[in-house]
Amino acid sequence: MLRMILKRSLIAVPSLIGxxxxxxxxxxxxxxxxxxxxxxxxxxKEAIEQVRVKLGLDKPLIxxxxxxxxxxxxxxLGTSLTTGQPVATDIRNRLPASAELTLLGLIVSxxxxxxxxxxxxxxxxxxxxxxCRVISTAGVSLPVFFTGLIxxxxxxxxxxxxxxxxxxxxxxxxxxxxxxxxxxxDSAIAGNGEVFVxxxxxxxxxxxxxxxxxxxxxxxxxxxxxxxxxxxxxxxTARASGLSPATVIVTYAFRNAMIPVVTTLGMxxxxxxxxxxxVEKVFAWPGIGSYAVxxxxxxxxxxxxxFVLTMAVMYVLLNLLIDILYGVIDPRVRIEA
Amino acid sequence: MKRRDxxxxxxxxxxxxxVTAPAIWSPAKAxxxxxxLLIVSESGPNNIDIHGVGTNVPGYExxxxxxxxxxxxxxxxxxxxxxxxRDRFKMELADDMNVGDMSVTFKLKKNATFHDGSPVTANDxxxxxxxxxxxxxxxxxxMGAGSLTKTEQFVVVDNNTVRVDFLKKDRLTIPDLAVIxxxxxxxxLVKKHATEKDPWGLEYTKQNTAGSGAYRVVSWTPGxxxxxxxxxxxxGGAQPKVRRVVWRIVPSAGNRRALLERGDADxxxxxxxxxxxxxxxxxxxxxxxxxxxxxxxxxxxxxxKPPFDNPKVRHAVAYAIPYQKIMDAVxxxxxxxxxxxxxxxxxxxxxxQPHKFTTDIAKARxxxxxxxxxxGFETTLSFDLGFAGVNEPLCVLTQESxxxxxxxCTINKIPGATWRTELNKKVLPLYTNVFSGWxxxxxxxxxxxxxxxxxxxxxMSYQSPKLDSMIDAAVDAAAINDTAKYETNxxxxxxxxxxxxxxxxxxxxxxxxxxxxxxxxxxxxxxxxLDYRSFVKG
Numbered sequence: 001m002l003r004m005i006l007k008r009s010l011i012a013v014p015s016l017i018g019x020x021x022x023x024x025x026x027x028x029x030x031x032x033x034x035x036x037x038x039x040x041x042x043x044x045k046e047a048i049e050q051v052r053v054k055l056g057l058d059k060p061l062i063x064x065x066x067x068x069x070x071x072x073x074x075x076x077l078g079t080s081l082t083t084g085q086p087v088a089t090d091i092r093n094r095l096p097a098s099a100e101l102t103l104l105g106l107i108v109s110x111x112x113x114x115x116x117x118x119x120x121x122x123x124x125x126x127x128x129x130x131x132c133r134v135i136s137t138a139g140v141s142l143p144v145f146f147t148g149l150i151x152x153x154x155x156x157x158x159x160x161x162x163x164x165x166x167x168x169x170x171x172x173x174x175x176x177x178x179x180x181x182x183x184x185x186d187s188a189i190a191g192n193g194e195v196f197v198x199x200x201x202x203x204x205x206x207x208x209x210x211x212x213x214x215x216x217x218x219x220x221x222x223x224x225x226x227x228x229x230x231x232x233x234x235x236x237t238a239r240a241s242g243l244s245p246a247t248v249i250v251t252y253a254f255r256n257a258m259i260p261v262v263t264t265l266g267m268x269x270x271x272x273x274x275x276x277x278x279v280e281k282v283f284a285w286p287g288i289g290s291y292a293v294x295x296x297x298x299x300x301x302x303x304x305x306x307f308v309l310t311m312a313v314m315y316v317l318l319n320l321l322i323d324i325l326y327g328v329i330d331p332r333v334r335i336e337a
Numbered sequence: 338m339k340r341r342d343x344x345x346x347x348x349x350x351x352x353x354x355x356v357t358a359p360a361i362w363s364p365a366k367a368x369x370x371x372x373x374l375l376i377v378s379e380s381g382p383n384n385i386d387i388h389g390v391g392t393n394v395p396g397y398e399x400x401x402x403x404x405x406x407x408x409x410x411x412x413x414x415x416x417x418x419x420x421x422x423r424d425r426f427k428m429e430l431a432d433d434m435n436v437g438d439m440s441v442t443f444k445l446k447k448n449a450t451f452h453d454g455s456p457v458t459a460n461d462x463x464x465x466x467x468x469x470x471x472x473x474x475x476x477x478x479x480m481g482a483g484s485l486t487k488t489e490q491f492v493v494v495d496n497n498t499v500r501v502d503f504l505k506k507d508r509l510t511i512p513d514l515a516v517i518x519x520x521x522x523x524x525x526l527v528k529k530h531a532t533e534k535d536p537w538g539l540e541y542t543k544q545n546t547a548g549s550g551a552y553r554v555v556s557w558t559p560g561x562x563x564x565x566x567x568x569x570x571x572x573g574g575a576q577p578k579v580r581r582v583v584w585r586i587v588p589s590a591g592n593r594r595a596l597l598e599r600g601d602a603d604x605x606x607x608x609x610x611x612x613x614x615x616x617x618x619x620x621x622x623x624x625x626x627x628x629x630x631x632x633x634x635x636x637x638x639x640x641x642k643p644p645f646d647n648p649k650v651r652h653a654v655a656y657a658i659p660y661q662k663i664m665d666a667v668x669x670x671x672x673x674x675x676x677x678x679x680x681x682x683x684x685x686x687x688x689x690q691p692h693k694f695t696t697d698i699a700k701a702r703x704x705x706x707x708x709x710x711x712x713g714f715e716t717t718l719s720f721d722l723g724f725a726g727v728n729e730p731l732c733v734l735t736q737e738s739x740x741x742x743x744x745x746c747t748i749n750k751i752p753g754a755t756w757r758t759e760l761n762k763k764v765l766p767l768y769t770n771v772f773s774g775w776x777x778x779x780x781x782x783x784x785x786x787x788x789x790x791x792x793x794x795x796x797m798s799y800q801s802p803k804l805d806s807m808i809d810a811a812v813d814a815a816a817i818n819d820t821a822k823y824e825t826n827x828x829x830x831x832x833x834x835x836x837x838x839x840x841x842x843x844x845x846x847x848x849x850x851x852x853x854x855x856x857x858x859x860x861x862x863x864x865x866x867l868d869y870r871s872f873v874k875g
Contacts, residue, residue, distance in 0.1 A: 033755070033757075033758040036758045036761060045761075045793070047473065047474050047475065047477070047478050048761075050473040050474055051390060051391060051473075051474055054390050054473075054474075080383075081383065081390075081391055083559030085559055149591055152591075152592060153591075156595060157595040157598070157599060164596055164599065164601040164602075165587075165589075165592050165595075165596075166585055166596070166601070167561060171375060171583055172369050172370060172373075281589060282589050283592075284561075284585065284587045284592065286558065286561040290588065294560060
């Protein structure tokens with residue numbers, strides 16, 4: 001197991017190097033001029049040049065790249081010009097916000113989509129099957145920001161049952177002492193019920209938005225994979241042996257159908273991190289998605305590079321986790337590896 | 338777990354969540370709510386020191402409220418709204434201002450202290466003004482607009498007295514000391530954090546307020562919120578009523594409106610015009626609209642290249658713009674028209690003022706024929722996507738209208754980050770843009786936008802020695818108070834700008850502020866941001 005983890009991590013190194021080079025070049029190829037942007041609305045050519053020198057953007061690309069890599073080696077991701085903070089600090093502060101939201105969205109989505117998919121597979125052509133199809137098609141066809149705005153409009157503006165879409169906590173509460181950065185966990189550790197309830201309430205609408213968007217792939221994959229497994233010989237044997245339908249479906253069929261579902265979950269998690277960008281904008285969520293968009297608008301290189309790099313590291317870790325999960329679910333994978 | 342235990346604990350969970358559920362109910366929180374002003378806006382500061390590299394406009398708002406200047410402006414009333422009075426100054430950190438022939442002397446208030454308790458001295462003032470003219474970029478440049486460029490100009494007379502020497506007579510020098518940039522910084526505190534690479538301590542003030550202003554920043558989460566608290570020993574004026582200001586960043590305009598309508602937010606000032614016009618009609622909130630001082634949205638043309646080098650073509654375009662449609666369908670009436678002055682109107686000694694063009698397609702066609710373009714031509718019409726809410730419909734309407742006189746425009750949308758770069762290249766043939774000057778003087782606007790020394794806001798690359806001489810003459814006349822000469826020249830350059838029409842003024846945009854009925858005390862300032870010191874929540 002340990003050898004596998006080590007091997008997989010080594011394989012990731014060249015892709016990370018690639019990511020560093022490509023993001024560096026891509027951000028430099030952006031049409032905006034950060035010096036002109038940050039010199040302010042009334043700047044002269046000289047003022048813009050002064051800003052350019054201050055930002056080190058007057059040096060040749062290769063020198064800039066060398067400086068960037070040297071800083072990176074020291075764990076310095078540079079400083080964001082839009083927030084004025086070191087990028088590493090920004091990401092450390094904001095990543096838990098995005099991760100908490102994305103994970104909760106994924107869990108909600110899984111809790112709905114997996115049972116729905118199983119139900120649809122056991123009774124193909126039934127009402128449940130059609131329901132599964134309609135819900136997942138509708139969910140995936142609505143853009144996330146639209147679903148988000150509709151939810152805010154109905155549950156906050158019209159009904160008044162959801163809290164104001166103002167980020168992670170009620171405005172007049174302060175954040176729990178930071179341990180994990182996940183407010184739900186931190187407030188539970190601190191034993192602060194008020195903060196826990198408030199952050200949970202703030203999470204409901206954005207998590208629902210993400211869940212609605214990600215129902216489709218999970219439900220469809222569960223259904224397809226269950227259908228294939230249910231039609232296989234060992235299920236027929238299990239049924240013929242007189243095992244109860246619940247045992248057959250949950251213990252025998254579902255475990256075998258889980259590999260493609262877990263793969264899909266990994267993919268869904270990564271594209272939810274992407275979809276987060278818009279959801280965070282709608283709910284004023286202080287996550288890394290909205291951070292990256294703000295940086296992009298200002299052609300702010302350092303946060304963009306930091307964001308892409310963080311994402312790349314997360315993908316690598318996620319894939320590793322999924323590979324390990326394969327082994328847990330299906331011993332054959334472990335042996336072949 | 339026994340059944341009874343389970344019921345007990347379940348009951349406890351229900352009870353505790355019932356207590357915490359309605360968030361506003363706890364009395365301490367209601368008290369906090371009452372003393373706090375909750376502001377929501379689209380974007381927040383990136384740096385809370387205006388002297389910093391690339392501080393954005395929201396950052397100016399923090400600086401304005403957390404730092405003092407030597408002097409500021411009195412208020413007057415314009416259309417029922419308190420509006421800064423360009424010509425009357427009030428003392429802020431200064432106790433007394435004595436204007437001499439070639440210098441101005443300030444005596445400081447004796448009881449003024451910085452947030453950390455240290456007194457405000459003449460050395461702090463000199464250090465701060467030196468800093469403003471030395472750090473480069475926007476602050477230095479703004480100081481230069483008032484002929485404040487050298488550190489030798491700022492002289493410490495004694496511990497309590499500072500003199501500012503004039504390089505030349507310039508009537509913009511004293512107003513320029515009342516803008517946001519010449520703020521007074523706690524030099525003792527900042528010097529402790531200065532390094533060899535950063536002699537002015539910009540890294541420290543980027544994230545910490547080191548001023549003597551009415552508010553100080555207690556926490557700032559970039560991109561999320563700024564929390565400011567009142568400084569109770571503020572010497573600059575009467576104690577503000579609001580104890581705490583929470584400024585939350587809410588990027589979605591729809592949500593900002595929902596927060597206002599539900600009563601959760603107190604103030605927002607950057608909603609789309611459509612929302613403001615609807616909010617105004619439903620009477621639930623107070624809405625205040627004030628025209629940008631010295632600001633105009635215009636349609637500019639590159640006069641160095643055909644076809645716009647021909648004044649007849651420029652006039653044809655000026656006759657083909659659907660002015661009224663833009664006012665109604667794009668701005669929902671929330672702007673001041675800058676077109677269609679009646680035929681006999683005399684030119685005023687004021688800026689902005691409307692020109693006499695109106696939509697007249699027949700006349701525009703005739704002018705196109707006279708200019709040698711009876712069949713029109715093709716061009717591109719560019720705008721800044723950062724302000725797409727107004728720019729996009731405006732450009733589409735203009736495109737339709739220009740098509741009627743044979744000018745086929747392709748619309749070119751430029752992202753906000755690139756807009757200034759593109760504008761700077763001065764190659765866009767036809768585009769719309771806004772310019773607004775902090776100092777509200779006609780010649781200030783014209784120096785920027787029309788003068789042949791070709792500042793970046795002379796986006797048309799317009800050159801006219803005759804116009805330049807009139808602008809220069811007006812500046813000289815203003816410096817020596819020669820009213821008659823000043824007025825002749827201002828009227829002269831306005832007339833010439835309208836006759837040559839290198840840029841077509843469209844409208845004067847409004848600053849729209851929406852607030853709850855129980856919030857009052859809004860003041861309009863040249864910088865168009867909020868001044869928390871005057872707000873009252875009752």
